[in-house]
Amino acid sequence: MATNNHTPSICTLPVELIYRILDTLDNETILFSFGYTCKRFQTIIHTYNQYKLSFKLISKRYFHLICHSIHPENIISLTLSNNKQTPDQIKCFLSIFSIQQFIRLRSLTLNKIDEDDFYTIFQFRNTISSLSFTFLKSTLQNSQTISLLSSIISNKNLRYLDFNLSPKDLLWSNQCLLQTLIISNTLNFTQFSTIISNLLLLKKFVLQDCIIHKNDIIDCSIRYLPLISLSFNDSKLNMDNCELLLCLFPLLEHFHIVGGDYFFDGFRWEKLIQKNLLKLKKFEFAFCGNTSMLWTNSNDIESLITPFRTPFWIEYKQWFVVCCYFIDTNNYTLYSLPICKSNNILSQNxxxxxxxxxxxxxxxxxxxxxxxxxxxxxxxxxxxxxxxxxxxxxxxxxxxxxxxxxxxxxxxxxQSLRIDNCLTSAEIIRLLVPNHVKYLRTVVPDIDDMKFIIEQLTHLSSITFEIFGKMKYFLEDFLTWLMETRINSTYRYDDQFLSMWLGKINN
Structure with missing residues (x-):
């Protein structure tokens, strides 16, 4: 009787299972390792259509290798960045591809994009459902950008939006289908209420703060039922106004707030939640304050945390709270566990x-x-x-x-190292920077030291130098040297910083 002696192998797996494996691998592994295993895998990586590309931290070499290895129609998520490590990356990408080629693109992240490039990308209709962006400049230079942003917001495919501009003058259509909105900025109450009144499907809203003035009228008889998650990442609200706002969202399941010592009354929070936030499952907070005198008695600290140790907190909700007191500054922080992610807390704890x-x-x-x-x-x-x-x-x-x-x-x-000292010699920097570091930011006394570092630290993908004094008068000659020494490098000079994304070494 014939027997099958074939040994099971990954090479014989159905393509659907291979796709599931590729879902767990990074792009460089797929394109430059997995794809070179055999001819079948080489074919499979070109039909796989779930690529998620992030160019946020990447060398110029790998950027071009990936760009020339991928098929745009197979990309579902794309991240491009013009930060100091990769200056002018977005423009470079758009010189290789047209955004219209990315027919399956659903998620797009653009870090520090130029307004002209932003227009280039969004001048055509798209099917993007998730969009995150920050602009290169803090203020808009083109009056048409607001109109373009308003049209993007009204796109019926868009479900997730994250940006850092003031929402002033933006139009929020009630036809908008956004479910998640993240604004890294502070809103006044008029802007806040306009957004939540028009975005009828909004479930999650994250912002820095909402400013409420004395003449603002909050109608607590109105209820915004869809919203189930609300976050204030740096709030200056007092407890009275915070309570008025929360009354608008009776179905809230998640509330996150970072603020000052207005919020230390645990008994008041308990009463508010039991009365108006019956659906609340997750309460993340961090409240920071300062004492006018040095606390030496642990009872002083205990008095802050005692209101958060009632059966409501410990047994019913199982929300646990910690208080940290810093003797050298007289600062204290009261926060929930696990600690919510916030720069305000990381700097103190x-x-x-x-x-x-x-x-x-x-x-x-x-x-x-x-x-x-x-x-x-x-x-x-x-x-x-x-x-x-x-x-x-x-x-x-x-x-x-x-x-x-x-x-x-x-x-x-x-991966990234910053050395701040204008007296540090180029030779010391060369000795300090280990081979596994890819991004360096530092300051050196002159142009010759800049050249020395670029020539010696060939493993670096990008470098940012602080330019001061007479160095700026020699920049043109230096940049000519750079383009001859490192082919296809890109750079940006602003605010006294020269950022370079280094290209191939010219041998």
């Missing part, structure tokens, strides 16, 4: 093991054992960005450099 960005300032002697101490409350392997400000004018220079080098070697997932 040291107990984090999954920080991805760290800033260090060392003025005098590097403290003995400080690296080991850091590792007790920070997982050093999670750090992706590091900023170091060091004083190299005293007798502790060698000690500092030794300890910084030791620290950098332990940050083996570090």
């Amino acid at each position: 040291p107990f984090f093991r999954k920080l991805n960005a760290l800033s260090l300032c060392v003025e005098n002697e590097w403290p003995t054992g400080s690296t080991e101490y850091l590792s007790t409350f920070i997982n050093l392997s999670s750090i992706r960005e590091l900023s170091i400000s060091i004083d190299l004018e005293n007798e502790y220079v060698l000690d500092k450099l030794t300890n910084i080098t030791n620290l950098l070697n332990q940050l083996y997932n570090l």
Whole structure:
């Protein structure tokens, strides 16, 4: 009797299962590893149509390799960025592709986009359901941009919108089908009420704050039933106005607020929630305050947290609250667990093991054992960005450099490094920057030092230099040298900073 001796292999899996595997892999692995395994896989990666491309942090080399390897019709999510690590990336991308080629694109993120490029992308109708963007300049330069934004908002395909402009003058049509709106800005109550009155399907609303003036009238008889999630990321509201606002959303299931000491009354929160927010399942908050005198008695701190330890908080809702008091500044923070993500809290609370960005300032002697101490409350392997400000004018220079080098070697997932000291020589920078770092921001005394760093640190994908004094008079010659030395580099010079996305080395 014949037997089948074929050994099961990934190469013989149905293409549908291969697609599921590709869903879990990053694009570089799919295009430059998986696709080169065999001819069948090479064919499959060109028919796979669920690519999610993010060019936010990428070398110029891989950017061009990916752009020349993908089929635009297979992309469903795209992130482009003109940040300091990748200046002029969006314009470069649009020189290769027309946005009309991305017929399956559903999610688009544009970081620091120029208004002209924004118009280029959105001059045609699209089927994007998720859009996030920030503009390169803080104020709009083209009067037509507001009209374009209003038309984008009214697009019936759009369900998710995240932007950082003031919503002033934007038109919010009641035909809009947005379900999630994130505005990294502060609104007045008129703007706030206009949005929630017109966006009839809005379920999640995130903003910095809502300003309520004395003459604003809040009609608590009106109810906005669709909204189930509301967030204020940096609120200056007082408790009275906050309570009035929350009365408008009786079906709220999630509320997030970061604010000041107006909100420390746990008994009042308990009463408000039991009366007006019966559906609330998740309450995330962080309230920061300052004492006029030094607290030395733990009872003072206990008095803040006691109202949040009633059976309502602990047993019924199972919402747990922590209070941190900082003796050196007399600041205190009351926050829910798990801690809500906010810059206001990260700057004051040291107990984090999954920080991805760290800033260090060392003025005098590097403290003995400080690296080991850091590792007790920070997982050093999670750090992706590091900023170091060091004083190299005293007798502790060698000690500092030794300890910084030791620290950098332990940050083996570090991608971005910032060194702030105008007296740091190019040779010291060369010695400090490890090979796994891809993005460097620093300041050097002159143009020759800039050239030296670019020539020596060839593993860097991008560099930002601070330009000061007479250096700006030599920039034109430097940029000519750059284009000859690193082919197809792009750069942006603004606010005394020169950012370069480095191209191929010209051998």
